[in-house]
Amino acid sequence: MISLRQVTKVFDGGAGAVHSLAGVDLEVGAHEFVAVIGRSGCGKSTLLRLIAGLLAPTEGRITVAGEPVTKPRRDVSFMFQRPALLPWRSVLSNVLLPVEIFGLDRREGRDRARLLLDLVGLGGFEERLPHELSGGMQQRVSLCRSLIQSPEVMLMDEPFSALDAMTRTELSEELQRVQMELPRTVVFVTHSIEEAVVLADRIVVLSPRPGRVHRVVDVTAPRPRALGRADLDQVSRDLRVLLSEVTG
Amino acid sequence: MTVVLPVVGLLAIIGLWWLATIVFGIESFLVPSPVDVVSSFVELPGYLLEQSLVTLWETVLGFLLSIVVGVPLALMIVGSKVLERMFYPLLVALNAVPKVAIAPVFVVWFGFGIESKVLLIVLVCVFPVVISTASGMKSTPHELVELLRSLDATRRQEFFKLRFLYALPQVFVGLKVAISLAVIGAVIAEFIGARAGLGYVISQSGASADTSLAFAAMSLLAVMSIMLFYGLAYIERRALPWAEEHRGMT
Structure with missing residues (x-):
């Protein structure tokens, strides 16, 4: 590979x-x-x-x-040492960033983002802002953002x-x-x-x-x-x- | 409590002021008592309100114009090293010139109307707007830039989805400085040559030794300045709910 x-x-x-x-x-x-x-x-x-x-x-x-x-x-997705979340975006919207940048279908992206957030135990936190989450949760969001690219x-x-x-x-x-x-x-x-x-x-x-x-x-x-x-x-x-x- | 304590403080100062005018028997043309000032309001409420609106309009117009001029200027400076080297020193030099010194020239150039006021306000406000916007644009954390690069984002996306939004809290710092300066700029411009506005009222009342009226106008200016500042702070809190907490975080 x-x-x-x-x-x-x-x-x-x-x-x-x-x-x-x-x-x-x-x-x-x-x-x-x-x-x-x-x-x-x-x-x-x-x-x-x-x-x-x-x-x-x-x-x-x-x-x-x-x-x-x-x-x-x-x-190819890249995950950083720090969560690198955009502070004004909700959890869901941060996960959707690659979907937006790539110009992909947002509705489908949103469904996939929810699935990924559930997968890492962040279901129910979709609308929170990054500063409301702990460091570990932030890094989980970052992981979801990597995964949504289907890398x-x-x-x-x-x-x-x-x-x-x-x-x-x-x-x-x-x-x-x-x-x-x-x-x-x-x-x-x-x-x-x-x-x-x-x-x-x-x-x-x-x-x-x-x-x-x-x-x-x-x-x-x-x-x-x-x-x-x-x-x-x-x-x-x-x-x-x-x-x-x-x-x- | 957050509202009560400042009000108590204000009332205490007004009380002391009142007491001083009585105890020391100060003439009202030197220092009017609070009662004299309030009666000036009551005598001329329509006139004072009208003059306040003139100053308010000049201030808001000048402030908005300084954003329209200042933000693109800052973006140009940040976007190009050449432009930065060419214009940044000029901007600093421009800011170093005392604005009071320029005001009479503006009256000669643009007349006694609103134009000379608005332009002086722009001159006063544009510097903090440019500086704060430029420093905000440069404050984007490296890892976020790298994130967008790793997604192969276009420069346009990098600007609109990241750099510009990230700069906004900084921009607001400059705007809050600018809005207070804008009121000062308006008053200076009205001192030098005007036919209306609170600054004009103050300079006229000085000539006729109507100190109470001058104090009334000053109080109105203070109220206006405070309202503008907190109005802006309110907009900031509503528009950027993430900014305050985020600043604490990084």
Whole structure:
């Protein structure tokens, strides 16, 4: 579904060039959930923005569904670290933003939006404004907005990192459930080993400055997964070792 | 309580003022007592109301015109670095000129009628409108811009669905500054050359030492200014119910 070949990204800053990614190769299959993990500054967010078409690679080739990425695609959704909701729009209307931007049928969109909001437990909150919701609920709205695009690919940039620990766990489990019901191809950037282990089929460990693929770890444990299971603990320990290797 | 306390404060000040005029035996042409001021109202209610409406009309017209001029100007400045470099310093320089100094020139150019008043008000108001709109347009959070980019929104959509709406609370900050300045601008313009308006009443009553009438006119100006300000604040609350809570959030 997604293919990166020898992708390099260099930013020309005022204080000289910053090498963000160097020679990254990555293949993500259809409906595969790939987590990208690494210390801050390893180019994880840049990697996502390259796949999203928000940034252009300095070198290398990126394709989604076999087509080279030149600009953002409608079948690729992006979920941010913060909920990024428009404060004047109701929950429902925020979810409908992509429908409006794409110029799709609003009535049909509204029905789908309600279904998605029900799916994440936000039924009855359609007419609330974002500031009336908790951080976890806001991020759920953001998830619905991603899903309403019916994306083939979902790119998620540390979507739960701004939440408290309990809400994080809750949302990871929720995302896992959504993924089991509506399977998509997902690239999920995180710095949390626990999140990666629960959610991902494969975990890519990036080494920092410039970001390179250090190791890819398969997680074969059956779903639904919950933290604290013995087979997940082993993967977590392996990942901790891998991450300590790349911080040197 | 929110209404009671300010009213009590106001009454206390009026009481003290009244007391002072009696205790110190101040002549009413120097400082009229509250009773003198009220009797000025009662003597000339139609005249004062008429003059108030003249000033109110000038103020509102000038204020609206400064929005019509100021907002597009701000959008142009924000939209183009070249235009910003060309016109922003000019705008600052224009604002630095004392408006009282320009008022007589406006009378020469545009006469004693409403035109010179409205144009002076625009001159006074346009700067806060431009500044607040421009800074509002620049305040769009990066992640929201990125969101619209990730949806491949057109620049038009980015403007109408995001940037402009996001700027509105800031725009209102400027408008609230401008509306108070607009009243001041109207009075200045009427001082310099006019045949009507509360500013004209004040300058005339000064000449005839009718201080009570001047105080009556000043009170009316204060009431007008307060009403305009709170009217605007009311519109803002109704139009942007999200703004206040949201500001607390980010």
